[in-house]
Amino acid sequence: MTPQSSTPQNNTPSARSAQGNKARNEKGHERSRPSVRSYTKQAPGQRTRAADPARLVAFEVLRAVSEDDAYANLVLPKSIRKHQLDKRDAGFATELAYGALRGQGTYDAVLAKCVDRPLEKLDPAVLDALRIGAHQLLAMRVPAHAALDQTVGLARAVIGAGPSALINAVLRKVAARDLDTWLEELTRNETDATKRAAIEHSHPEWIVRALRQSLVAHGRSVDEITDLLQADNDAPVVNLVALPGLGSLDEAREAGAVDGELVVDSALYSAGDVGRLDSVRAGTTRVQDAGSQLVARALAAVDIGDRTADGSRDGEQWLDLCAGPGGKAALLAALANEKGAILLANEPAAHRAKLVRQALEAVPGEVWDVRTGDGRSIAEQYPETFDRILVDAPCTGLGALRRRPESRWRRKPTDVGELGALQRELLTAAVDAVKPGGVVGYVTCSPHPAETTAVVADVLRLRNDLELLDAGAALDNASLTGNLGAGHELTAQLWPHIHQTDAMFLALIRRKV
Numbered sequence: 001m002t003p004q005s006s007t008p009q010n011n012t013p014s015a016r017s018a019q020g021n022k023a024r025n026e027k028g029h030e031r032s033r034p035s036v037r038s039y040t041k042q043a044p045g046q047r048t049r050a051a052d053p054a055r056l057v058a059f060e061v062l063r064a065v066s067e068d069d070a071y072a073n074l075v076l077p078k079s080i081r082k083h084q085l086d087k088r089d090a091g092f093a094t095e096l097a098y099g100a101l102r103g104q105g106t107y108d109a110v111l112a113k114c115v116d117r118p119l120e121k122l123d124p125a126v127l128d129a130l131r132i133g134a135h136q137l138l139a140m141r142v143p144a145h146a147a148l149d150q151t152v153g154l155a156r157a158v159i160g161a162g163p164s165a166l167i168n169a170v171l172r173k174v175a176a177r178d179l180d181t182w183l184e185e186l187t188r189n190e191t192d193a194t195k196r197a198a199i200e201h202s203h204p205e206w207i208v209r210a211l212r213q214s215l216v217a218h219g220r221s222v223d224e225i226t227d228l229l230q231a232d233n234d235a236p237v238v239n240l241v242a243l244p245g246l247g248s249l250d251e252a253r254e255a256g257a258v259d260g261e262l263v264v265d266s267a268l269y270s271a272g273d274v275g276r277l278d279s280v281r282a283g284t285t286r287v288q289d290a291g292s293q294l295v296a297r298a299l300a301a302v303d304i305g306d307r308t309a310d311g312s313r314d315g316e317q318w319l320d321l322c323a324g325p326g327g328k329a330a331l332l333a334a335l336a337n338e339k340g341a342i343l344l345a346n347e348p349a350a351h352r353a354k355l356v357r358q359a360l361e362a363v364p365g366e367v368w369d370v371r372t373g374d375g376r377s378i379a380e381q382y383p384e385t386f387d388r389i390l391v392d393a394p395c396t397g398l399g400a401l402r403r404r405p406e407s408r409w410r411r412k413p414t415d416v417g418e419l420g421a422l423q424r425e426l427l428t429a430a431v432d433a434v435k436p437g438g439v440v441g442y443v444t445c446s447p448h449p450a451e452t453t454a455v456v457a458d459v460l461r462l463r464n465d466l467e468l469l470d471a472g473a474a475l476d477n478a479s480l481t482g483n484l485g486a487g488h489e490l491t492a493q494l495w496p497h498i499h500q501t502d503a504m505f506l507a508l509i510r511r512k513v
């Protein structure tokens, strides 16, 4: 299977002893001393046992995700701060929370074999504790005794003593086999390849089917599905971008970042908290997936000829129609600044529009403006106005599952159709708002054909003033390697298992003069 440890240095409970918060029992097992930071649901006066703070953070993340529909990447840093975890413990908690969420499909299949009732009948908090235990036992290098002891201790401290016997018994059964043996047993009699892949790689079956369909739609072999599913379970790399003309990667390089291979001014960062870099705090260097960097650069670089009456290319007007939270808008604004263009960033959600403004702060203010509005009506106010428009459409995010560990369990098959309708409306509005001769970049972080090729084909079918430019060639031109192999029938699709980027789709649609 797939949910593998990505931060091995943090994967042992010995990280706990760094805090001086541990004792060892007669068998050498680590044991927690009561801590003021721990919370408990036990009755006053009852003897309490502290939860290991790193495991407590992971548990809090899983609870917030299942109870409050929270996003793990937002809850995790807050919980890490609340429990004052040091760097090693924060790494351990991150791996545990993200790993348990990504691996939930596999772990639930294992747990279902070890629990004497349907998992839905378990207290959801108990189920989350079991998932945390299963991830430690099956995918992290935590010794079984420590995983058991600490998970039972966690449950006792935060849920109460009641379910500890059950949790202990179930996790002992889980620990009796390694992951490969479990998977062999779970899939031995499974003849349906989708069901098997869903268990082995911890994805919902409908997403396995959707990703197979996606590979085929973009001209790839369906046999790549295993690598693609595996890539979803790997911890994503952190890419940095130095905003052109404004940022620098020097500080990041000194901190250990290595230059990215796909895009210029881009680096891979694995040296820890990027927020500590001054250039990141200043907003001139930003965290951004290399695929996102590429599609923005490709749109900015498309040759659309002389656009202004005097033949000068200065003065182009660009629009980012779906701009929140502003990652691509910041890069586009910096590129616009270099090329003498201006950028209008549109975002309907006020709180996300605020994030766009913050993202753009590092770019000179005369280059950009932010508008809070529904992109579907953009052409009413701005008919045939813009030279370049980015439509980074709201989508299912099926191409960025590695970054959002809970999203595969939250998304529903019906989301694809619902978002497809919005995507068609947004793309239609964009082609009405682009000047004749101008270009619209249609982008999604989903490779699903219903959100990508079908949307583009439908919009093109209804009009005779649109044509596709070669998006594969545009991505090649924007990339350092120049040979991404992402193009297929004039559209382009990047892949996590090939390009180590999110699965960004790009179509470049030119409005004929």
Ligand SMILES: C[S@@+](CC[C@H](N)C(=O)[O-])C[C@H]1O[C@@H](n2cnc3c(N)ncnc32)[C@H](O)[C@@H]1O
Residues within 6 Å of the ligand: 292, 321, 322, 323, 324, 325, 326, 327, 328, 329, 346, 347, 348, 349, 352, 373, 374, 375, 376, 392, 393, 394, 395, 426
């Ligand atoms: C994929 S995200 C864009 C990401 C952004 N371009 C970036 O790089 O940071 C899609 C955005 O579209 C916005 N959105 C949703 N409905 C919209 C609409 N009707 N018009 C314009 N934008 C919309 C969402 O709020 C979300 O911020």
